[in-house]
Amino acid sequence: MTLAAATELATATSLAAANNENLAEISNVLIYSAMAVYTLAFLAYIAEWIFGSRSKVARTAAALTPRAGAAGKAAGKAPAVTVDKAGGTAVLERPKVVVRAGAGTRDVPDGPGAHGGDEQGDLFGRIAVSFTVLAFVIEFGGVLTRALSVQRAPWGNMYEFNITFTTTAVGVYLLLLALKKNVRWLGLFLTTTVLLDLGLAVTVLYTESDQLVPALDSYWMYIHVSTAILCGAVFYVGAVGTILYLFKDSYEGKLARGGKPGAFATSVMERLPASASLDKFAYRVNAAVFPLWTFTIIAGAIWAGDAWGRYWGWDPKETWSFITWVAYAGYLHARATAGWKGRKAAYLALAAFACWLFNYYGVNIFVSGKHSYADVGLGVLASVGF
Amino acid sequence: MSTTSTTGSEETPAGPEEAAAGTGDQELGAAGSQLSTTPTEEPPNLPALGVIGWARWFWRQLTSMRVALLLLLLLSLAAIPGSLIPQTGIDKTRVDDFREQHDVLAPIYDQLGLFNVYSSVWFSAIYILLFVSLIGCIVPRTWQFVGQLRGRPPGAPRRLTRLPAYTTWRTEADPEQVREAALALLKKRRFRAHLAGDAVAAEKGYLREVGNLTFHIALIVMLIAFAWGQLFKYEGNKLIVEGQGFANTLTQYDDFKSGNLFDVADLEPFSFTVKSFTGTYEPAGPNKGTPRTYETELIYSEGAYGEEKTTKVEVNKPLKVGDAKVYLVSHGYAPVVTVRDGEGEVVFKDAVPLLPLDANVTSSGVVKVLDGYRNPEGEKEQLGFNAFFVPTFGGSATGTMLSQFPALDYPVLALSAYHGDLKADAGIPQSVYQMDKTKMKEFKDSEGELFKKLLMPGETMTLPDGAGSVTFEKEIREWAGFQVVQEPGGGWALAGSLFAIGGLACSLFVQRRRVWVRAVEGPDGVTVVEMAGLGRSESAKVPEELGDLAGILYDQAPGAPDADDASADDAAPAASADSPDPQAASAEGAEKP
Ligand code: HEM
Numbered sequence: 007m008t009l010a011a012a013t014e015l016a017t018a019t020s021l022a023a024a025n026n027e028n029l030a031e032i033s034n035v036l037i038y039s040a041m042a043v044y045t046l047a048f049l050a051y052i053a054e055w056i057f058g059s060r061s062k063v064a065r066t067a068a069a070l071t072p073r074a075g076a077a078g079k080a081a082g083k084a085p086a087v088t089v090d091k092a093g094g095t096a097v098l099e100r101p102k103v104v105v106r107a108g109a110g111t112r113d114v115p116d117g118p119g120a121h122g123g124d125e126q127g128d129l130f131g132r133i134a135v136s137f138t139v140l141a142f143v144i145e146f147g148g149v150l151t152r153a154l155s156v157q158r159a160p161w162g163n164m165y166e167f168n169i170t171f172t173t174t175a176v177g178v179y180l181l182l183l184a185l186k187k188n189v190r191w192l193g194l195f196l197t198t199t200v201l202l203d204l205g206l207a208v209t210v211l212y213t214e215s216d217q218l219v220p221a222l223d224s225y226w227m228y229i230h231v232s233t234a235i236l237c238g239a240v241f242y243v244g245a246v247g248t249i250l251y252l253f254k255d256s257y258e259g260k261l262a263r264g265g266k267p268g269a270f271a272t273s274v275m276e277r278l279p280a281s282a283s284l285d286k287f288a289y290r291v292n293a294a295v296f297p298l299w300t301f302t303i304i305a306g307a308i309w310a311g312d313a314w315g316r317y318w319g320w321d322p323k324e325t326w327s328f329i330t331w332v333a334y335a336g337y338l339h340a341r342a343t344a345g346w347k348g349r350k351a352a353y354l355a356l357a358a359f360a361c362w363l364f365n366y367y368g369v370n371i372f373v374s375g376k377h378s379y380a381d382v383g384l385g386v387l388a389s390v391g392f
Numbered sequence: 393m394s395t396t397s398t399t400g401s402e403e404t405p406a407g408p409e410e411a412a413a414g415t416g417d418q419e420l421g422a423a424g425s426q427l428s429t430t431p432t433e434e435p436p437n438l439p440a441l442g443v444i445g446w447a448r449w450f451w452r453q454l455t456s457m458r459v460a461l462l463l464l465l466l467l468s469l470a471a472i473p474g475s476l477i478p479q480t481g482i483d484k485t486r487v488d489d490f491r492e493q494h495d496v497l498a499p500i501y502d503q504l505g506l507f508n509v510y511s512s513v514w515f516s517a518i519y520i521l522l523f524v525s526l527i528g529c530i531v532p533r534t535w536q537f538v539g540q541l542r543g544r545p546p547g548a549p550r551r552l553t554r555l556p557a558y559t560t561w562r563t564e565a566d567p568e569q570v571r572e573a574a575l576a577l578l579k580k581r582r583f584r585a586h587l588a589g590d591a592v593a594a595e596k597g598y599l600r601e602v603g604n605l606t607f608h609i610a611l612i613v614m615l616i617a618f619a620w621g622q623l624f625k626y627e628g629n630k631l632i633v634e635g636q637g638f639a640n641t642l643t644q645y646d647d648f649k650s651g652n653l654f655d656v657a658d659l660e661p662f663s664f665t666v667k668s669f670t671g672t673y674e675p676a677g678p679n680k681g682t683p684r685t686y687e688t689e690l691i692y693s694e695g696a697y698g699e700e701k702t703t704k705v706e707v708n709k710p711l712k713v714g715d716a717k718v719y720l721v722s723h724g725y726a727p728v729v730t731v732r733d734g735e736g737e738v739v740f741k742d743a744v745p746l747l748p749l750d751a752n753v754t755s756s757g758v759v760k761v762l763d764g765y766r767n768p769e770g771e772k773e774q775l776g777f778n779a780f781f782v783p784t785f786g787g788s789a790t791g792t793m794l795s796q797f798p799a800l801d802y803p804v805l806a807l808s809a810y811h812g813d814l815k816a817d818a819g820i821p822q823s824v825y826q827m828d829k830t831k832m833k834e835f836k837d838s839e840g841e842l843f844k845k846l847l848m849p850g851e852t853m854t855l856p857d858g859a860g861s862v863t864f865e866k867e868i869r870e871w872a873g874f875q876v877v878q879e880p881g882g883g884w885a886l887a888g889s890l891f892a893i894g895g896l897a898c899s900l901f902v903q904r905r906r907v908w909v910r911a912v913e914g915p916d917g918v919t920v921v922e923m924a925g926l927g928r929s930e931s932a933k934v935p936e937e938l939g940d941l942a943g944i945l946y947d948q949a950p951g952a953p954d955a956d957d958a959s960a961d962d963a964a965p966a967a968s969a970d971s972p973d974p975q976a977a978s979a980e981g982a983e984k985p
Contacts, residue, residue, distance in 0.1 A: 101561040106557070300896060313707065318618065336465050338900075339457065344457075344458075361468070
């Protein structure tokens, strides 16, 4: 190499390095901005709940008969069919499908959502969703610039893992909204935890941007970690559904027994979907992601096979993935087992999610093993002998 | 808020599955039966009949869903301690540390097998029971399913209004015509459909059951593959200096572990030579010194006389030879040292591999001169040198032999010299990295202290009293540590896991459901069409699909609008009488979150 070429190369390298530092700076600014906008969204969701509480639904809900809401909602929707009939054209309604709740199910309609039918509440709800979308876009930008600054996927340490995880969880929520699922009630709970999680990320877990150690650099890692994050986000949404189901279920149970829940409980609970709907929501979400979680573990095993020479070795992270998997399998079984349905199954789902959380935070922080890359990075290599 | 009374099954808003299945089994008789092969639960009544009665009772308990569930939960609980307590099979040194620190707990843990959780009796007992339960569950379910496939979907229940999704209308078309149209439609939609009496009975979604059985069978395949691998596997470690070679035989390994059924004949025949090792490190910044790449270039040949090939082995990219994989797992430095006797004759010249002590590859080891050395008095003696090596010396100011960086920026070798008997001939295997000093004497410097010196590459230290000299040559080689692993059954485990995922997806995403279409002539001579749907779970998809089917059928058998001014709903007398609380939903189905 000529001297000129060498100098050129050196300048290019240092330019690239400076560029990466700039990108990392931009990423940090974006993450803080996203937190600010999430805070606005959080406030708007609160406003939605508060305005919703003065609505008629919330105040008189206890007196409302279950039938009214559901029947009213469905009636207008039946499509009209035009039939050519002897001489004239008569407009006929297609036959309506009558849906009957299963035996043993309370026939309770879904609540109208946080705004409780209140117009201003609804407006705030929409504003909240808009803020959430904006914050999501900003945070996504933050994750992307972080990834560009380190020139690899953004999950080399706990800080990156957290920002990616919260972005994904919000993405799942927005996707469900985009699919016209009735999930706006999740918004407040989601933004609260996203803010907490991000707060933790920028204060305790923050790590300077940096590249990966060789053992972590494999395309199986990309597959394994990205699906793990996605699974976590979806499990998380399922867990929120399960918790709300438990509250709503005891509320409905109390009503059914002739009890009188407090005004606040009534106001909040009447606006949530029926317990049966919440339960179904949680089940669907968990069941839908369980095969992906299975795949995640298998992808991890393949990666371990390449990196460490054995595909399964009961490393703490592997063990807790396995425990989480078995716990969710237990939940799915519980729903098919007499005497375990409903609340007991819901507790199992929460226990399973707790296992997931422990695997994510607990194992990274408290337990040392081959996966403890979260802190120093050398851990992995040290443990394989380097 | 009180939660106690809602835990009972009567009052609980039952999960969707059993809600529908409950409707099916209790109210609908045959129509709702066998919509799955899930075992029915029986209360655990204690048997009164001798040994066989007990055995049968025990077997039925073991293969029940409830016990399967409990075993699953037990398995996840039992896996926990192994993740918190150090395990012999994973990290033996941590177990030894733990034993030293806890002299009360350690023996108790030993008794309970807590240092070997995953091979302990109680852990094995749980998963073996679970898998016996699994097999005991799969076999009858498979037969039952085959029976269901051979049979036909059950005929329509008498009162279709009781089903979770229902619709009806009056038409001027013939009942027979309607039934035929319905049969054709359902068959076109890939339902298994047949005419039973005055109604068409149809069923779809068998893939759910196929998927579920596949999944559970795949679990067994995976377990067997894993167990097989553990029994026949071996793993060995070997440290190789650049330029040196290895052949895959038992004696060449530095250490070797194998499963209970491993046989030496299973060793895959191959050999390789390490051409070079290259490591690069982060040059600056907060993570200065963090490894970036490690790779070795090997020349290997398969079989006893295979042709020679060149390949690269990196941290995540092992060399695969047959069933065996060769992983790069560690590296270090091997400075070349020359030892001369008092006459200036070379008695030793070799690369001496040293073991790294920290992330910056501060290394230690021993140079042993076993043969060929005679001391100035002409007696045969052995020489030993304790060696410390740093690839990047911090400068004499620091005074310590701690490396500042893992690459060879400023290599320094520190030696301290001994002579005497290394006791290498005693027949006891000796570590090449340690010196048995019991019969060794120190060389002394002028002040009577142990003779030691820091050497830069190319420098020589002269031993006192004309005892010879030691040269730290300019050549510093690197060594690479390899782990050779052969674990059969990996392919089976992988195939099993792929089938497990596929089966699981079918089992969870496919709905098994039944549709009945009844067409009969009403009292006023107008045909009454009734359609009903039943799913294994109370999914919004069942009414949706029913609405869809009804819409198509309705176009073929259009409504008779007038009659006695009855709307479609009222046309079926049973509808209003039997279901006091139907939730009307549109044909698109009751979309819920
Ligand atoms: C090795 C342990 C086992 C695991 C990990 C496991 C996992 C699962 C999973 C994830 C499902 C969900 C699929 C679905 O909901 O359709 C399922 C369903 C099922 N499992 Fe297992 N299972 C195990 C053992 C057993 C055993 C021992 C039995 C027999 C008693 C059994 C019987 C069933 C049945 C009948 C279903 C279908 C339930 C339904 O259709 O909803 N499983 N299993």
